[in-house]
Amino acid sequence: MxxxxxxxxxxxxxxxxxxxxxxxxxxxxxxxxxxxxxxxxxxxxxxxxxxxxxxxxxxxxxxxxxxxxxxxxxxxxxxxxxxAEDLHAAVARAGRLAYAILDGTLIPIDRLADQKPYYSGKHRRHGLNVQVLADPIGRLVWASPALPGAVHDLTAARPI
Missing domain, CATH: 1.10.10 (Arc Repressor Mutant, subunit A)
Structure with a gap:
């Protein structure tokens, strides 16, 4: 090697x-x-x-x-x-910024036995949906828990 x-x-x-x-x-x-x-x-x-x-x-x-x-x-x-900060602290910090960026991503995974909840029709593949809140420079403020890929971005971004 x-x-x-x-x-x-x-x-x-x-x-x-x-x-x-x-x-x-x-x-x-x-x-x-x-x-x-x-x-x-x-x-x-x-x-x-x-x-x-x-x-x-x-x-x-x-x-x-x-x-x-x-x-x-x-x-x-x-x-x-x-x-890491909890959601309330992250939102308070983001509130002090001029603006914040909320974006989501699908992290690809292998297929599971129970495939349906993890299949994202938008991306046409299996994965986990993660939403990210960032400051204007692009530094991470908060990341949501990994949810099944079938969960809509807006639903994933809502607080638990």
């Missing part, structure tokens, strides 16, 4: 912040040993989120198993999700 070095267009501050969150979680759980340090785990998570690297590629690049890569990414994403 061939390997190469790659760059992630993110600041060191982002890496340090996520590594601090991971260290705190490990201390809270009294974790004695992990295959990767908190900094390397943070790098793995950011590589997956920013570059879209697959778990297999991440596992190979960080010399860990695929299941371990999945578990590390899941843990990092959960820590980042806990930092």
């Amino acid at each position: 061939l390997s190469y070095r790659a760059a992630i267009p993110l600041s060191n501050r982002t890496l340090a912040r996520l590594a601090d969150l991971i260290r705190a979680r490990r201390a809270e759980r009294r974790c004695r040993w992990r295959r990767l340090s908190a900094g390397r785990q943070a790098l793995l998570v950011l590589a997956h989120l920013r570059n879209g690297d697959t778990y297999t590629r991440l596992a190979s690049g960080f010399s860990i198993g695929t299941a371990t890569a999945w578990r590390y990414v899941r843990e990092g994403v959960d820590l980042l999700a806990a930092l």
Whole structure:
């Protein structure tokens, strides 16, 4: 297998912040040993989120198993999700802006046993509907939960 070095267009501050969150979680759980340090785990998570690297590629690049890569990414994403604002705080922040951008996307998925709710007639494929609220610069303010693809964009954008 061939390997190469790659760059992630993110600041060191982002890496340090996520590594601090991971260290705190490990201390809270009294974790004695992990295959990767908190900094390397943070790098793995950011590589997956920013570059879209697959778990297999991440596992190979960080010399860990695929299941371990999945578990590390899941843990990092959960820590980042806990930092996210709730809908009311996001709407209050968006209210202070000159304008906000609301847009939706369909995240493609493989077919499931119960296919009908996930089929989007608009896109003519199966997927999950996610609505995103962004500021004028394009920074994420809020993202809706992933809903079945058959849910209309307006319905998905309404608060739960």
